[in-house]
Amino acid sequence: MRIGIVCYPTFGGSGVLATELGKALAQKGHMVHFITYQQPVRLNEFMPNIFYHEVQVPTYPLFDYPPYETALASTMVDVIKNNNLDLLHVHYAIPHASAAYMAKQILKKEGKQIPVITTLHGTDITLVGRDKTYAPVVTFSINESDAITAVSNNLRDETFSHFAIEKEIEVIYNFVDVSRFSRKPIDAFKKVIAPNGERVLLHASNFRKIKRVQDVVKIFAAVRAEVPSKLLFVGDGPERSTAEDLAKELGVFDEVRFVGKQEQMEDILAIADLFLLTSEYESFGLAALEAMAAGVPVISTNAGGLGEINVEGVTGYLADVGDISTMTAKAISIIKDDTILNGFKERAANHAKSFDISRVVPVYEKLYERFL
Ligand code: GMT
Numbered sequence: 001m002r003i004g005i006v007c008y009p010t011f012g013g014s015g016v017l018a019t020e021l022g023k024a025l026a027q028k029g030h031m032v033h034f035i036t037y038q039q040p041v042r043l044n045e046f047m048p049n050i051f052y053h054e055v056q057v058p059t060y061p062l063f064d065y066p067p068y069e070t071a072l073a074s075t076m077v078d079v080i081k082n083n084n085l086d087l088l089h090v091h092y093a094i095p096h097a098s099a100a101y102m103a104k105q106i107l108k109k110e111g112k113q114i115p116v117i118t119t120l121h122g123t124d125i126t127l128v129g130r131d132k133t134y135a136p137v138v139t140f141s142i143n144e145s146d147a148i149t150a151v152s153n154n155l156r157d158e159t160f161s162h163f164a165i166e167k168e169i170e171v172i173y174n175f176v177d178v179s180r181f182s183r184k185p186i187d188a189f190k191k192v193i194a195p196n197g198e199r200v201l202l203h204a205s206n207f208r209k210i211k212r213v214q215d216v217v218k219i220f221a222a223v224r225a226e227v228p229s230k231l232l233f234v235g236d237g238p239e240r241s242t243a244e245d246l247a248k249e250l251g252v253f254d255e256v257r258f259v260g261k262q263e264q265m266e267d268i269l270a271i272a273d274l275f276l277l278t279s280e281y282e283s284f285g286l287a288a289l290e291a292m293a294a295g296v297p298v299i300s301t302n303a304g305g306l307g308e309i310n311v312e313g314v315t316g317y318l319a320d321v322g323d324i325s326t327m328t329a330k331a332i333s334i335i336k337d338d339t340i341l342n343g344f345k346e347r348a349a350n351h352a353k354s355f356d357i358s359r360v361v362p363v364y365e366k367l368y369e370r371f372l
Helices: 013-027 068-083 093-109 135-143 153-162 187-193 213-224 240-249 265-269 286-293 324-335 338-355 357-369
Strands: 002-006 031-036 050-054 087-091 116-120 147-150 169-171 199-204 229-234 256-260 274-277 298-301 316-319
Touching: 002 013, 002 068, 002 093, 013 031, 013 050, 013 087, 013 116, 013 286, 013 357, 031 068, 050 068, 068 093, 087 093, 087 357, 093 116, 093 135, 116 135, 147 153, 153 169, 199 213, 199 265, 199 286, 199 324, 213 229, 213 240, 213 274, 213 324, 229 265, 240 256, 265 286, 274 286, 274 324, 286 298, 286 338, 298 324, 316 324, 324 338, 338 357
Parallel strands: 002 031, 002 087, 031 050, 087 116, 116 147, 147 169, 199 229, 199 274, 229 256, 274 298, 298 316
Antiparallel strands: none
């Protein structure tokens, strides 16, 4: 098949998932064309049947806001025509689904039918999409998609409850390449982070308000008082300095490392003992799934779809949003004892296998085949 994939090129889960999907499809022999404004961060290897088309957004003194959506729709039209694409799979509704609708209408006039599949990822529905400024366009363009998928049951339900959706939404869970995350720790790296064999706690996100990174710091400070440990923060974003300030205030700054955005998550996860995800909402929590694939148990909130991947008492624990004391107590209960920790690690890695790339990519292929 000749497949167009439209996504955000950033470290966010939707871009990561879309890129990994494209790479997996290419490995299976499909021709995959990425259309976005920057090289996707996970598109870091050469494959002969992967193509990257950069959306150029010309500026003009009149434009206070250069019209990305128009440029994207035009690029979609060009790429679809020049490469005779069979379908377009857009990840994240805004503005990808509406740009795809526009491209589809343009091509229809020229006699070419292009099926559009929209995958909803989370904030496109629960946060940004619901905003009155966007909602009518989001609702319309989702309804005009030939197929709609959501990454969890929770997101599917949220979509139905907030938008007048007239079509079925299929749930296709996010996936992880388990083999990629089954890494041995790099000893030298572990020694730098935890020189005295401390436990390593980890959080990775875009540091937006919704992630409640200050809760991570509070949990760590309380855990550290009981069990010698270090905290690694991966990623960057608006709340990073809040987390840094709080770490100083709580007297744990020297035990915390902010390593910024990182591509080699598998090497970082390999030295971690516990993943903390304190979000107010996660449609799925791909970062937690990647942690589990690397054999790292997860302490998370029970918000959104997190309960669909993190299994209470098996792969980690879940607590209400903001319930620092429960999350702290559960974290300590996991890491205080080697045998208990190893049990959680093994079960987390095993559970992640049910989300392995080899199971999920064929589901997308079957979906595509329905439209050919
Ligand atoms: O978490 C973010 O803020 C980034 C966002 C994105 O669109 O890249 O992540 C969303 O999509 C991921 C992949 O499907 C999910 O794993 C995340 O849970 C979801 N984030 C939210 O719902 C807040």
